[in-house]
Each structure stands twice: as structure tokens, then as C-alpha cells.
Amino acid sequence: MDIIAVDHPADAQIRSWHAVVTSALSHDQPEEPLPTLGQTKSFLTNTPLTSRRLLWVAAETGGTIVGVACLRLPADRGSRRPCEIEIRVHPAHRRRGAGSRLLRAAAEAVRADGGGAVVTQAVAGTPAIEFLEARGFHCVLVMTGLLLRIDQIDGDWLAGLVGAGPPGYRVVRWTGTVPAELADTFARAKTAMSELPVGNRAFEPGAWDADRVREMAEVVAKRGDDLYTVAAVCGTPPDEQIAGFTEVVVPGAAPARAAQYDTAVVPEHRGKRLGILVKAEMLQWLRAERPDIREIETDNADDNSHMLAVNEELGFRRQREYREYQADVADLP
Ligand SMILES: CC(C)(COP(=O)(O)OP(=O)(O)OC[C@H]1O[C@@H](n2cnc3c(N)ncnc32)[C@H](O)[C@@H]1OP(=O)(O)O)[C@@H](O)C(=O)NCCC(=O)NCCS
CATH class of the missing domain: 3.40.630.30 (Gcn5-related N-acetyltransferase (GNAT))
Structure with missing residues (x-):
């Protein structure tokens, strides 16, 4: 498996990204409406206002994309704002280390940028909780949707x-x-x-x-x-x-x-x-x-x-x- 940094996602990568995100969402939160391909494209191609964004995909040897990660770094390098990370792994490819490898790539980028705290969100009752707790995160805030x-x-x-x-x-x-x-x-x-x-x-x-x-x-x-x-x-x-x-x-x-x-x-x-x-x-x-x-x-x-x-x-x-x-x-x- 390779972890590949993506600067300007091409159409095929956008479609693969979308497939991973929608499969993960339908698996973990089946009651949630799925984003459209247009929304995923807009998310991946528009620059956010107050942050810099880095993207990675996890690809199997044949090139199939099985996981994706997005890291938001504060636009201002001296800021104390935490970095935000989102990782999604296709349900059929979990527990094989893709999530951990994407997290490592993002953590290296945060370190290279001089960042300190990293935050992410997880839905109670989904595998993300065990994953995050196994990889060094602790819960700082409980929110109700x-x-x-x-x-x-x-x-x-x-x-x-x-x-x-x-x-x-x-x-x-x-x-x-x-x-x-x-x-x-x-x-x-x-x-x-x-x-x-x-x-x-x-x-x-x-x-x-x-x-x-x-x-x-x-x-x-x-x-x-x-x-x-x-x-x-x-x-x-x-x-x-x-x-x-x-x-x-x-x-x-x-x-x-x-x-x-x-x-x-x-x-x-x-x-x-x-x-x-x-x-x-x-x-x-x-x-x-x-x-x-x-x-x-x-x-x-x-x-x-x-x-x-x-x-x-x-x-x-x-x-x-x-x-x-x-x-x-x-x-x-
Ligand atoms: C959370 C997620 C990214 C994990 O991806 P993954 O590729 O399965 O993770 P890894 O294989 O690297 O797992 C690393 C460790 O996390 C823990 N873990 C991961 N999934 C787990 C599960 N379902 N139950 C128990 N522990 C789990 C284990 O300790 C695992 O190590 P092990 O397999 O050697 O026991 C994946 O389940 C996912 O995409 N979930 C939906 C998206 C999401 O909620 N993301 C969270 C915000 S970043």
C-alpha cells in the first residue's frame, strides 16, 4: 500500500475519493444523506478561507484507492489553532493499517509545519472511537447532533x-x-x-x-x-x-x-x-x-x-x- 500526497486532484481521483467517503458514510451512519459527487468535487477543489489544506490517498498495489485523508493547517503558521484531520477508509479495506498510515503521513506534515495540537471528530458507536484512542487521541468535547x-x-x-x-x-x-x-x-x-x-x-x-x-x-x-x-x-x-x-x-x-x-x-x-x-x-x-x-x-x-x-x-x-x-x-x- 502506498500513501500518496495529492496536490490538485484530477477527475479520476475525485471520483475515487468520493467512492471511499460515501462507502464509509453508508457503512457507519446509514441514516445520513450522502454527499453528491459535485459536493465532493467542490470540497476538494475550493481553497478554504482560514487554513491550508493537504490531501493524501492510500492506494493498493493495483492503484485502487482504499483510504483518504485531509489535514487542515491554520493559514497563519504562528497560530495556536489546532490542526484538523479527517481520515476515511473504505469498509472493505479496514483493519489493515491504511488508517494508521494516513495518520502518520498527516502527523509528519504537522510536525514539519511546527504544529502542536491535532483535532478530529468521531461519531459515538463507530470504529473511529477505538481507532483514535488506540493511536494517541483523547476525547476533549462531547457534542450532540x-x-x-x-x-x-x-x-x-x-x-x-x-x-x-x-x-x-x-x-x-x-x-x-x-x-x-x-x-x-x-x-x-x-x-x-x-x-x-x-x-x-x-x-x-x-x-x-x-x-x-x-x-x-x-x-x-x-x-x-x-x-x-x-x-x-x-x-x-x-x-x-x-x-x-x-x-x-x-x-x-x-x-x-x-x-x-x-x-x-x-x-x-x-x-x-x-x-x-x-x-x-x-x-x-x-x-x-x-x-x-x-x-x-x-x-x-x-x-x-x-x-x-x-x-x-x-x-x-x-x-x-x-x-x-x-x-x-x-x-x-
Ligand atoms: C477510523 C478508520 C479511519 C480506521 O481505519 P483502519 O484502516 O481500519 O485503521 P487501522 O487498520 O490502521 O487500525 C489501527 C488500530 O485502530 C484500532 N481499531 C480500528 N478499527 C477498530 C475497530 N473496528 N474495533 C476496534 N479497534 C479498532 C485497532 O487498535 C487497530 O489496530 P489492530 O487492527 O492492529 O487491532 C475507519 O474505520 C474509518 O474510515 N471510519 C469512518 C471514518 C471516521 O469516522 N473517521 C474518524 C475521524 S478521523
Whole structure:
């Protein structure tokens, strides 16, 4: 078996990568929708915003690709942000060392880059847990994956939540890039996300500015996905402040399942049900605008009890437990 670094994946490699990822997913999480080939291609060919990305495949002697690995290194070499790794091995080729060899290649790259901590996610009850624990990782964060069927929500109940927003705030919504006059205050509200609980995970809060907010929207658009944002705003122009916001991304190639992105309420505006307000408004908007969306997925750290409570009040149901694992690269093979 050879471990091959892939710089610019060709079409055949993209198809092989896709076959490994979809076989692994159908085997380990049969209830999950599979990515389309277009989504895999977009993932492999678009450059991420805040990181450098390295890819490897594990190929058998005849050239068959049996495993894949993706490593994200922070864009800024001096950053304390952990590196992130994802390894997938085809179910028919497991327990033959492909996962370990891909991990070794990634660990060598992290060491060469001067990196320290490496993180990854695994679904409870899948072989990844034993693999990661056997190879030097420990669990630093438990997350719950939740799902909401938006076509089953009672419209009157939702309208009641939207109507019960606290006085002194108005709701603003936009698709794609934030309106220019709100870009700075939106960046400050995004920075409030950095206060999310992250268990024992190595972490460096990301500071947002107006340019980074715009770049993030551009990356989503370039992938062919739609970004929806709802914000609660207080004050009057030119001193408007975003007090809280929520973002949902609808994949262009598979809109039936949308993904919750960031939601945050700025610390001085917490405790007024603004989280419920922006999320309820988002649901009402998407139900009217996007009948092609069936459900929204999200995940919350188990110690983020406020956000879990908001999501469960809105009807999100717990689906599975994810665990975030971390290792010091010195402890990896
Ligand atoms: C996790 C995964 C990558 C492991 O790949 P693999 O090629 O089977 O791993 P290896 O053969 O290198 O296994 C190394 C060790 O991990 C442990 N291990 C791996 N799978 C295991 C399982 N199903 N049960 C118990 N231990 C297991 C064993 O200690 C194994 O050594 P051994 O075979 O000598 O006993 C593979 O199961 C997979 O693709 N899972 C789905 C994707 C995923 O969840 N990735 C995790 C995030 S990186």
C-alpha cells in the first residue's frame, strides 16, 4: 500500500475519493444523506478561507484507492489553532493499517509545519472511537447532533415566537454578503461566537473583521451554496448594533438538508430570548422562501446548555453524539 500526497486532484481521483467517503458514510451512519459527487468535487477543489489544506490517498498495489485523508493547517503558521484531520477508509479495506498510515503521513506534515495540537471528530458507536484512542487521541468535547424537520413546524406557533420578540430590537435579514452598513457591527457579533464552550479543546478565538465576514460569504457562494442570515438590531443609523444573529447554509446540490452555521447573542444582550427570536424568524423565512428544504441540522457542545435549550424549544431533536478528539502531535505515530 502506498500513501500518496495529492496536490490538485484530477477527475479520476475525485471520483475515487468520493467512492471511499460515501462507502464509509453508508457503512457507519446509514441514516445520513450522502454527499453528491459535485459536493465532493467542490470540497476538494475550493481553497478554504482560514487554513491550508493537504490531501493524501492510500492506494493498493493495483492503484485502487482504499483510504483518504485531509489535514487542515491554520493559514497563519504562528497560530495556536489546532490542526484538523479527517481520515476515511473504505469498509472493505479496514483493519489493515491504511488508517494508521494516513495518520502518520498527516502527523509528519504537522510536525514539519511546527504544529502542536491535532483535532478530529468521531461519531459515538463507530470504529473511529477505538481507532483514535488506540493511536494517541483523547476525547476533549462531547457534542450532540440535532435535526429539525422544518416542514412539520406549526406555522401559528412559529408566528407567535416571532411576534414575542423583546421591544427595542428590529429584525434584519439578508442573503449572501452582509449589507455594507452592518458589516462592522456584524463582525463584532461574530467575534461573540468565540465565547462558545469548547471543552478542553485547544482553541484560539477567531477575531472577525468586515473583510473576513465578506470573504466567508464569498466562499459559500463560490461553492454554489446559499447563505441566509437573520440579525436582531438595536439603535438607529449610523449607530446600529447587531445584538444577535443566526446563519443557515443551503447546499446548492442537496438543498433538502440545510446546515445551521453560527448563532450568537452579544453578551450584553443575552437573556432576552433574542436567540429564539432570530432562529424563529429564520425558520419562518426559509419555510416561505425555500420549500425545497426538508430539515436543518446543527450540533451543540453538551456543555452549551443555553443553545441546546433554544434548539430543543424550536423542535430540534437529538440524533447522535459526536466526540471531538485531540492529540499532541508528539504523541502521534
Ligand atoms: C477510523 C478508520 C479511519 C480506521 O481505519 P483502519 O484502516 O481500519 O485503521 P487501522 O487498520 O490502521 O487500525 C489501527 C488500530 O485502530 C484500532 N481499531 C480500528 N478499527 C477498530 C475497530 N473496528 N474495533 C476496534 N479497534 C479498532 C485497532 O487498535 C487497530 O489496530 P489492530 O487492527 O492492529 O487491532 C475507519 O474505520 C474509518 O474510515 N471510519 C469512518 C471514518 C471516521 O469516522 N473517521 C474518524 C475521524 S478521523
